[in-house]
């Protein structure tokens with residue numbers, strides 16, 4: 104069903120790019136993934152996914168065997184592709200919080216130097232500040248006018264990357280305008296570029312034919328709207344989480360229960376129940392950096408006031424971490440020095456080994472800096488955690504982590520932790536005290552097993 108002759112290149116094979124490359128070859132396309140990091144390209148070529156993502160490695164191996172999928176460091180290998188997906192990272196700049204565009208610009212420069220073929224399409228997927236696509240379109244108009252540009256943001260979630268890529272809930276196609284040369288004055292006399300918009304849309308529809316055939320809606324937009332959909336979606340999700348965490352703060356002083364509150368709210372279909380999980384708040388490589396970059400960009404273009412609330416969303420989110428540290432110190436009797444703290448969870452969320460801006464490790468390291476002896480266990484993120492936080496201690500399992508602990512902190516909601524039998528841990532710890540930073544353990548089970556169970560935003564009876 105798919106136009107298999109299309110050749111695709113994916114530039115940048117991090118989380119997004121590697122997943123996209125593998126899934127595109129699964130759909131039957133010839134795909135080459137290009138990365139400046141030789142180690143990444145080598146590992147992927149050998150059938151190893153350099154991060155934890157359920158189902159992805161099996162799909163990688165299967166498609167490497169077909170010969171349809173390859174990884175390289177050479178942009179020359181991408182030059183004859185019909186469609187180039189731009190999937191490089193846009194990390195937070197430490198100075199301003201704005202997005203660092205070094206990798207985006209470097210990738211476009213390298214692609215242009217390799218000589219992309221006439222009529223090929225560059226498709227931006229990276230999360231970028233509004234205005235980037237117009238800028239890149241101007242760059243192409245000057246240096247490679249025969250190459251088209253589209254903006255097609257990506258909404259995949261870590262842990263569900265394959266599912267979200269093969270069966271996305273929506274597609275957004277940011278298309279160029281026929282009568283625009285994107286600021287390149289010496290081309291405007293060439294007039295309207297008849298059929299450009301249709302051509303670009305048709306190529307995107309061919310690439311996504313399988314999803315479209317199964318009913319995935321495609322929203323067609325201009326460049327700026329397509330760029331904004333991505334950051335608006337993440338800003339909304341972050342706001343939803345901080346909203347329920349703000350309610351959690353109120354619940355704590357009002358003696359109310361945020362879980363019951365959220366459950367009652369969720370029956371209102373206008374509100375819905377997803378992303379109303381109160382707890383330690385959001386982390387990861389996307390939500391925190393995206394809301395900061397969005398604010399920075401809005402301020403630059405004169406809409407700073409409109410996004411001032413995102414400052415508060417960020418503040419509420421970080422205050423959950425402080426609150427967890429303070430509650431732990433309080434339950435330790437007022438000081439952390441010399442006390443043993445067991446931390447269950449290191450990844451920023453379950454089913455991931457990603458520790459970027461992980462709330463769990465932030466809390467663990469803050470307690471360590473306050474003098475506690477902190478031992479961490481996570482089912483997948485130990486190697487990454489130990490690399491970034493070498494001063495924390497690491498245990499091989501839950502029992503080893505909690506041995507002699509004065510307090511246990513549950514900070515990433517892995518299913519494994521939900522299944523712990525609390526009575527088996529009671530005799531291992533020095534004091535059976537637990538803070539459930541994710542509100543996913545069963546308070547009754549822990550209390551019945553003799554534990555002092557504390558949660559965020561819930562009465563601690």
Ligand code: UGA
Nearest residue numbers: 257258259260261344378379380384385386387389451452
């Ligand atoms: C997020 C978005 O959900 C994706 O749609 C988007 O494509 C991606 O960012 C991106 O921009 O690349 P992801 O970072 O994988 O995906 O993680 P989420 O599942 O959104 O979780 C983010 C954080 O929010 C986690 O730390 C999680 O623990 C926290 N969270 C989530 C809560 O605290 N409460 C909730 O109810 C839900």
